[in-house]
Amino acid sequence: MLTFLILLPIITALVILAIPGHYRFVIRCVALLGTLETAIWAAVLFFRSVPGTPDFQFEQLVPWISAGGLHVNYHVGVDGISVGLVLAAAWVGFAATAISWDIERENKLFYILLMMMISGSLGAFASLDLFFFYFFNEMALVPTFIMIGVWGSGPDRQAAAFRITLYLTLGALVALVGLVALYAATGTLDVTELRRQLVDHPLPIKTQQRVFPCLLFGFGTLAGLWPFHSWAPQGYACAPAATAMMHAGILKKAGLLALLRVAWPFLPDAVAYWMPVLVWLCLGNLLFCGFVALRQRDLNLLIGNSSLAHMGFAFLGLASMNVIGLTGTVLVMVAHAFLAGLSFALTGWVRHQTGTVEMTRLGGLLRTMPFIGAAMILCFMAGCGVPGFANFAGELGVLFGVWKGTMFSLHAWVLAAAWGGLIIAGVYMMRAIRLVLHGELKPEWHEVSDANSGWRRLPFVALLVALVLFGVAPGILTRRIEPAVVEIVKMARHRAVPDSLVGATGAVQP
Amino acid sequence: MELAVGLLGLAVLLADLWIAPASRRILGWGAAAVLTCVLVFGLGSLAPQSGMGFSGLYVVDPLARFFKAFFLLSGVVVLLMTVEYADQLAVGLSEFFALTLFAVTGMLFAASANDLTMMFVSLELITVTFYVLNSFQRGKLASIEAGVKYLILGALASAFMVFGIALIFGSANTTQFSELALRQRELSGSRIFLTGLTLVLVGLGFKIAAFPFHGWAPDVYQGSPAPATALLAIGSKAAGFVLLLRLLFGAVPEITAEWHRLLGALAVLSLLYGSLCAIPQRSVKRLMGYSSIANAGYLLLGVAVVSPAGSVAVLYYLGAYCFAVLAVFTVLCVMMNSSDTDDMADFAGLGMRSPVLAGVMTLALASLAGVPPLAGFIGKFLILRAVIAAGATHPGYYGLAAVAVIGAVISLYYYFGIVRMMYWGGEPLERLAISVTPGAGIALLLCVAGIVYLGIAPNGLLQLSADAVAGIQPAAASAFKPTGH
Numbered sequence: 001m002l003t004f005l006i007l008l009p010i011i012t013a014l015v016i017l018a019i020p021g022h023y024r025f026v027i028r029c030v031a032l033l034g035t036l037e038t039a040i041w042a043a044v045l046f047f048r049s050v051p052g053t054p055d056f057q058f059e060q061l062v063p064w065i066s067a068g069g070l071h072v073n074y075h076v077g078v079d080g081i082s083v084g085l086v087l088a089a090a091w092v093g094f095a096a097t098a099i100s101w102d103i104e105r106e107n108k109l110f111y112i113l114l115m116m117m118i119s120g121s122l123g124a125f126a127s128l129d130l131f132f133f134y135f136f137n138e139m140a141l142v143p144t145f146i147m148i149g150v151w152g153s154g155p156d157r158q159a160a161a162f163r164i165t166l167y168l169t170l171g172a173l174v175a176l177v178g179l180v181a182l183y184a185a186t187g188t189l190d191v192t193e194l195r196r197q198l199v200d201h202p203l204p205i206k207t208q209q210r211v212f213p214c215l216l217f218g219f220g221t222l223a224g225l226w227p228f229h230s231w232a233p234q235g236y237a238c239a240p241a242a243t244a245m246m247h248a249g250i251l252k253k254a255g256l257l258a259l260l261r262v263a264w265p266f267l268p269d270a271v272a273y274w275m276p277v278l279v280w281l282c283l284g285n286l287l288f289c290g291f292v293a294l295r296q297r298d299l300n301l302l303i304g305n306s307s308l309a310h311m312g313f314a315f316l317g318l319a320s321m322n323v324i325g326l327t328g329t330v331l332v333m334v335a336h337a338f339l340a341g342l343s344f345a346l347t348g349w350v351r352h353q354t355g356t357v358e359m360t361r362l363g364g365l366l367r368t369m370p371f372i373g374a375a376m377i378l379c380f381m382a383g384c385g386v387p388g389f390a391n392f393a394g395e396l397g398v399l400f401g402v403w404k405g406t407m408f409s410l411h412a413w414v415l416a417a418a419w420g421g422l423i424i425a426g427v428y429m430m431r432a433i434r435l436v437l438h439g440e441l442k443p444e445w446h447e448v449s450d451a452n453s454g455w456r457r458l459p460f461v462a463l464l465v466a467l468v469l470f471g472v473a474p475g476i477l478t479r480r481i482e483p484a485v486v487e488i489v490k491m492a493r494h495r496a497v498p499d500s501l502v503g504a505t506g507a508v509q510p
Numbered sequence: 511m512e513l514a515v516g517l518l519g520l521a522v523l524l525a526d527l528w529i530a531p532a533s534r535r536i537l538g539w540g541a542a543a544v545l546t547c548v549l550v551f552g553l554g555s556l557a558p559q560s561g562m563g564f565s566g567l568y569v570v571d572p573l574a575r576f577f578k579a580f581f582l583l584s585g586v587v588v589l590l591m592t593v594e595y596a597d598q599l600a601v602g603l604s605e606f607f608a609l610t611l612f613a614v615t616g617m618l619f620a621a622s623a624n625d626l627t628m629m630f631v632s633l634e635l636i637t638v639t640f641y642v643l644n645s646f647q648r649g650k651l652a653s654i655e656a657g658v659k660y661l662i663l664g665a666l667a668s669a670f671m672v673f674g675i676a677l678i679f680g681s682a683n684t685t686q687f688s689e690l691a692l693r694q695r696e697l698s699g700s701r702i703f704l705t706g707l708t709l710v711l712v713g714l715g716f717k718i719a720a721f722p723f724h725g726w727a728p729d730v731y732q733g734s735p736a737p738a739t740a741l742l743a744i745g746s747k748a749a750g751f752v753l754l755l756r757l758l759f760g761a762v763p764e765i766t767a768e769w770h771r772l773l774g775a776l777a778v779l780s781l782l783y784g785s786l787c788a789i790p791q792r793s794v795k796r797l798m799g800y801s802s803i804a805n806a807g808y809l810l811l812g813v814a815v816v817s818p819a820g821s822v823a824v825l826y827y828l829g830a831y832c833f834a835v836l837a838v839f840t841v842l843c844v845m846m847n848s849s850d851t852d853d854m855a856d857f858a859g860l861g862m863r864s865p866v867l868a869g870v871m872t873l874a875l876a877s878l879a880g881v882p883p884l885a886g887f888i889g890k891f892l893i894l895r896a897v898i899a900a901g902a903t904h905p906g907y908y909g910l911a912a913v914a915v916i917g918a919v920i921s922l923y924y925y926f927g928i929v930r931m932m933y934w935g936g937e938p939l940e941r942l943a944i945s946v947t948p949g950a951g952i953a954l955l956l957c958v959a960g961i962v963y964l965g966i967a968p969n970g971l972l973q974l975s976a977d978a979v980a981g982i983q984p985a986a987a988s989a990f991k992p993t994g995h
Binding site: 066 | 818819822876881882883887891892894895898899901902908911912915918919922923926929930933934968969970972973976
């Protein structure tokens with residue numbers, strides 16, 4: 001069933017490939033149908049997955065390479081951690097397709113690339129073999145570069161495309177080195193196999209110390225960890241809305257998922273050793289990117305920076321190393337997937353209607369676009385962690401996790417800083433609402449139109465519903481996430497040596 | 511099989527007498543068809559077990575079979591490419607076909623060479639034909655320059671090699687790889703022998719365009735006719751590597767193990783030099799020249815780890831490299847038919863002008879840059895794996911892995927430059943779609959199929975490479991057991 005889900009967008013892409021380029025309407029219909037079906041199947045998968053068990057479900061294993069000393073399997077399956085992300089990927093993918101009605105040029109190629117992105121991110125979340133994880137992740141990244149280059153906007157889109165390409169490739173390759181080193185040490189890249197091998201015999205500390213930095217900084221770059229983040233805001237500002245939605249919302253989470261899946265359970269000693277570094281870096285995300293967002297005039301740059309700040313929360317939860325913190329991280333990941341998707345969809349609408357996202361040039365838009373404006377207010381509320389939205393639940397989990405974890409003696413300060421990050425988020429979000437939606441309506445924007453038909457509203461509504469649903473009833477997610485996280489924490493505490501040998505700052509409570 | 515190809519070359523020359531100049535393309539088609547038959551039937555008829563011939567000069571083993579198939583396949587594509595390129599070669603089309611066939615013959619001999627003299631003779635056959643092929647466009651100054659450059663440096667490299675062979679023969683009294691292998695322990699103390707071996711390596715380094723024997727590559731790649739460049743990039747390099755593998759691992763494995771530092775240094779220098787110099791290039795052929803130096807660096811990395819896994823990676827990498835480079839040069843041939851230059855500006859807007867060509871080019875460049883799920887990625891993955899696995903014994907290899915990663919990012923930058931040019935490099939100079947003839951179409955189809963197939967289903971070629979390597983590095987059998995199961 002998972003394989004079918006991953007293949008659906010690919011099949012859609014093949015169908016589109018067969019349609020001549022000038023049947024624009026047919027192409028768009030096929031793309032919409034394909035992604036809608038993907039989204040429905042993902043929802044079915046989500047609700048059919050059994051909560052309360054740490055096992056992988058819907059597993060499928062097909063041997064792929066067995067010659068020449070390589071052993072790689074196509075192995076997919078979801079547990080509580082990834083099932084939410086699969087759902088988010090499919091829904092945001094559908095929404096991204098739905099809001100792309102304004103693509104005029106080469107729209108056949110555009111939809112094919114978008115389908116590749118969706119399929120790649122679904123595959124990356126579902127892969128239990130790290131080789132395939134890498135494979136799918138790249139499959140989704142390559143279209144990103146091309147889409148920014150061809151359909152992007154803004155004068156420096158070429159520079160942005162180059163930058164995002166080089167940063168992300170370097171990150172991916174560094175992570176690949178880490179994965180290959182892991183493979184060289186264990187002979188497998190299969191998560192379940194690794195778990196079986198390493199649960200009783202953790203890797204020697206020396207190996208862990210070699211592998212972990214590669215994974216942390218490699219996947220960290222992919223997820224926008226400070227200070228390897230500078231590709232993100234610029235890239236998102238120049239990208240077409242659908243690409244920004246998919247990348248900021250979905251693909252960025254793949255790096256985090258890999259850290260959670262691989263680094264935390266299999267390299268516990270190295271994690272403990274690097275913990276202080278990671279905490280400082282995610283404070284960089286929370287505060288530095290927050291402050292940068294505060295000063296932006298471009299709405300997309302603001303959202304790009306704020307999404308980095310959200311990544312800071314996710315990393316902070318990772319660093320807390322306890323069940324509630326990690327659960328919070330996964331919640332933040334899922335919630336932010338919907339949130340980022342929604343934000344970029346909304347700014348995409350504004351850009352299409354007004355031709356600009358300079359906040360100082362906009363104003364009073366709530367009057368001409370009541371629906372979009374209202375959605376934007378809700379979205380920004382969710383972004384600064386107002387209760388009732390999924391983000392609040394996740395951030396709360398992270399904060400509790402930090403409080404409970406004796407991270408190191410500084411945890412009160414870290415908590416204060418994270419709280420400060422939330423305040424900053426409140427300030428820049430309010431500022432954006434005031435500048436864009438309230439105030440005097442500039443004469444040139446009298447003619448802009450709102451999302452009037454139900455059809456146009458559907459993608460926004462779909463994402464908002466998900467945000468509110470998981471905000472009001474986060475239990476749907478946490479019941480699935482928690483058992484899987486418990487398993488990870490159990491492995492993460494299973495250290496090769498006693499704390500005293502790792503250093504005085506050993507992070508985990510025995 | 512070599513005889514068949516050689517005779518085919520002669521037959522092409524003879525047939526030239528009866529065929530009107532205007533319809534000589536048919537010769538290329540015929541030669542390609544016969545070569546395909548040789549590939550299919552010749553390889554099928556070769557006995558599966560290994561055998562020696564000509565009192566040990568000539569060997570047929572899985573490694574030889576692997577490379578024979580490789581050379582024949584690239585020969586077919588290059589012939590098809592030449593048919594496409596025919597208008598650019600003012601005169602002597604059938605000679606071009608014949609020379610290509612002779613070069614392929616030389617490569618086939620090289621794949622089976624088990625003796626230093628055999629190695630030298632086959633390499634000379636290749637090199638001498640390239641002297642002519644490179645300077646084939648007599649009207650063009652660049653082409654003549656390429657030919658002269660290749661002639662002088664090639665002659666120098668041959669002189670080194672012959673001198674090295676003489677020294678080896680003088681100290682070891684034999685030129686056969688298998689006999690050298692038996693006596694390597696006593697020989698490794700002999701300075702004369704080691705000097706000779708070094709000089710032979712210099713000669714091979716020239717063939718594979720590794721730093722610091724790379725000086726000819728950019729100019730020659732840029733000046734030569736595109737099909738000749740393609741054959742040079744694929745055939746000449748692969749011939750160098752098959753001989754390198756045979757010599758280093760078949761004849762003197764113990765000395766090789768001691769020389770891993772030297773090989774690693776050469777690999778790193780080639781990789782960095784090639785990648786960095788490729789960045790500012792505007793001529794696509796010249797860029798491919800530098801990228802070929804960088805790729806020689808990757809391949810040498812696989813050799814420098816001195817393990818069966820490394821050699822398997824080398825073979826796989828060559829397979830992946832072959833299809834991608836052939837695809838790039840076929841596209842170039844098609845393009846140059848209409849514009850006669852290979853400047854990057856000509857690629858502007860190709861994505862709009864002829865989406866198929868641009869798509870193939872993108873695919874090939876992505877494979878060269880190592881983007882999954884294409885063939886090049888598996889090749890790079892295998893090399894990286896071999897290097898990191900070797901790092902467990904010699905931590906210095908981690909440094910090599912780091913350089914490999916840096917090289918990969920730089921390579922992405924310059925390959926991506928071409929892709930960017932094609933899709934958003936501004937308006938094309940002409941709006942006209944470029945027509946693709948059936949010959950080039952078949953060649954492109956073959957290459958694309960290879961790139962995608964090797965990326966998605968690498969099992970087959972991996973098995974072949976593993977078999978091929980097992981013949982010369984018997985340690986292979988034990989090392990291939992997966993660890994940790």
